[in-house]
Amino acid sequence: MCATACLSVLGQPKVVAYRTAGIDDRVHSLQVESSRGFLYPPVIDLDGEDFIVISFDLFGDDQQDLSYRIIHCNANWVPSQLSTLEYMNGFDIQQLYDWAYSFNTHRSYVNYRLQLPNDDVSFKVSGNYVVEVFPQNRPEEPILYACFSVSEEAVKVFCEANSRTDMGYSGEFQQVSFRIARENYDIVNPAGDLKIYVMQNNRLDNMAFVSRPQ
Template sequence: MVTMDRLRAMLLLSMLYLGGMAVYPLDTLSGVFSRDVRTLSVENPDYFMSPPVVRLGTSDRLVVKFDILGDEHQYLRYRILHCNADWQPSRLLEPEYVGGFNECDITDYAYSSGTYVHYVNYRVEIPNEDMQLLVSGNYLMQVYPESEPDEILLQQRFCVSENSVAIAGNVTARTDRGVNDRWQQLYITVDVGDGSRINPYQDLVVTVTQNNRPETTRTLAGPLRTEGGTIVYAHDPALVFNAEDEYRRFETVRADYAGMHTDSVKFGGSNWHAYLSVDEPREEKDYIYDETQHGRFKIDEYNSSDPDLGADYVTVHFTLEMPRIAEPVYVDGDFTSHRFGDFNRMRYDDVRQCYVAEIPLKQGSYNYQYVVDRGGVYTPAPIDGDKYETRNEYLVKVYLRQPGSRGDRLVGATVL
């Protein structure tokens, strides 16, 4: 339950933000803020390849999962914030977007079993009996200790869609910048229905995200034309993306066996170590097809009926053989929440002439790539290049922002 003091504080923050007094936008990216929190994920329990979007007013559910290292359960709570299309907080009050309670205990937890690294696994299903979602839009879930509500341990984005518009389109290598070269271009149509009172030039906000990486998100300037109830988005520079290359993959499903793209494994100290095969830059190489999961990971352990509790933490050793460059190099994938810091930054080994990194990861199947920080823009292109044949995944979301509204509604979302 929201106290009056807390409600006043939230209103004040909203007014400061909306009044232009906020110097920086709020950090609403998914991520963890404690060294003991690991393996944050959000997924559709029926199909892990689905984007984190549920349909309003249906039985759709998302499951947010994470581990906290150690042997003791912690008393945790969670809350959610409603955000606009730009992922900044909307002006909606909690009772307008949440039914039930917005500060709930996390009661679904269990202890790891038979692992060298001990942890407690936590799960939150959204929506649930205690918390119902009343409106569509972007949502941010925050988890914090029961005794310290201002200490955010982690946060996770997800969306609720009305599915009141029909989105279609295609991806092509015939782009406004070149044909069968380094880019891919989208053509998108949004069917709002004949007789709709929506003004497509003022009321709609359309965003496109490549491979679930928030730094790739584009907001379209507006439609090219309308054809009755169909709105066409085309020939917009924001619809042209670098094609990049397929993600790399590895598996640690069996800790004592060298799986996919793993040269060797060994037990050292207090846990298993997996040494991946040496990677090389692919910028000058031709495209090679691979069946990837567009950056995702899936927890798995070959001998466990419940991998969430039976999978161990393995220290994964990454090696990228290439000359040193001026910019920082990172390992990236959904397992990093697409954040960049010391935990996934590579260091250069002058003796071996390669970049190396060691990251503790829960057993499973992983997609990853190497990215370069070019002035705050994180891109894999300097290492892997751009191949027009790459099978990228594009999430298209359509928001309704009508005059006088205090929050953006998500009226449609689809993957192209």
Template sequence: MKRILIYIIFSAFLQPFTKATSYDPLFHTDSIFDKRIKTVRIHREEWNLSYPIIRLNSSDRLAFYFDLLDDHPETYYYTFIHCNKDWQKSDLFTSDYLEGFSYEEISDYRPSFNTTRSYFHYRLIFPEERLKPLLSGNYILYVYPYDKPAAPVITRRFMISEDAAGIDISVHRPQTEDSKHEKQQVDFTVNIAGLGIIDPFRNIYSFILQNGRWNNAKMNLKPDVYGSDELKYTSLSDRNIFRGGNEYRYFDIRSIKRPGENIERIDYRAPEYHVLLLPSNSREFRPYFYSKDFNGKYFIAVQEGRDPDTDADYLYVYFTLSLPEKPGAGKMFVSGLLADWTFGEENRMLYNPGSKQYECTMLLKQGWYNYEYVFINRDVKEGISSRFEGSHSETENDYHILVYYRNPRERYDRLLATGSINTLNKMAY
């Protein structure tokens, strides 16, 4: 009976969106719409620090997790939305890209154990036989309460690749004098031999992601040299050049009994724990120093428990960045996957003129975290971390190449292939 009711409600919701239409663009981003939901993660199954990319018609699966900070569980369902290369809804019917049911329940959830803050931990491994994507491309994982399909609580991006083309990638310093010490150039060649691509210059679009981020992606790149078999991307002015940035700052809150790395102290103020990080200072003019990091990501772990999914507690973490004065008109943020690479009120820092520092408090689950400080000038969308973090051509980063193909006879963008490289080991992974 419950499933019949869900079908009726979901069908009513789905009908106006069966093909591409205009609706909230936030639905196409990594967003959380319910403040009770925290620690949303999506990655390759059993590979916590990987990126959400799998191969079409393979055994690859993705793991998706989140916590509901509440004393009682709620019933959530999920579906997939196919998007074009620019993350707008594709001009497809649901039946064109989904096999099986149009939605499914997230039935795997467990309560927290022995934590100061109660929560329920939800887990989903997909694709499943009952709900499986049929096409390559960009997808949105769309999670909603069982009775409110038009009001998502979580949206998450993931990609399915055909793995049909070969991609050779190299990363090096740019040749220009003003860029070679602080930036990285990503060159790549795409082998499309034997794929029957129609007008590759017009219909193939390549993207470059740095550390899995979309907020500084290089998008819709065209090759500077092309033929029927190869596309070369080497001399694209600054379109394939990134700021190298710096190795990410980090802290360890796996234990509530003894401070981990970069923790000044841990206080228990009933009913919760409060963690004060060591004060931060600007790194803008400091020389490069290598330290191993997770390229802005985090992983959940706990020392006083067995299962980090349900035994890790939530702690208030206090960030401070010492600056003698405000750096002008703009806003400062704590940035990284801990904030979904977004710039919102939860990770915005406020300047305290008395202590001459920026301050921010975030509620985070126990684990090991990377982060950086990003300043966004007024009326500028992209933040600049190099202003207080520095930027170096030696910095270790991950780069992903995404190659999309729009066949003129089809109504969607295929993800033809993906490739990746790490600047430290120069190896694809």
């Protein structure tokens, strides 16, 4: 099932927040995974050896010429102010080459696969990223969005989850506490300098924003 991927942010309908989702009804089995395994969140280290794998099926008998572009986003998954030259190496729009026809299936489809970074694209900065996939020469008609993050270890974060909360002890609720070891990284105003989100099983649709870290 395909879901709407662009959401209004803070009551501003003209600003969109991206989510991993298929836009075209022919898109199925969309996955965004780290090369470390499906149990890990779709996050890779800047200049690290791991990579992101995006895969999906496009229902139909024939292979489609597809292209993609990469968008850098802020903490709210809204496009940032950085230009393409500032956040990545490579051309703005790239062609999707890796595909394979289905075999012995009840319904015909073509499977597409994209690995990032690759020989054509690499990242210059950390942050949240979105891949838009669209028919060749039709960038205004995206068929899917795929979200992932690139990190760099500026600080160390220690996190703990506990089922003993102010709301009960049954295990239905969990309390998350964390500590940041900043060493040589200056954090003068935690409420303004930090953007902290808590996610359930890497879900972006219900992530909680910690507005007043102490």
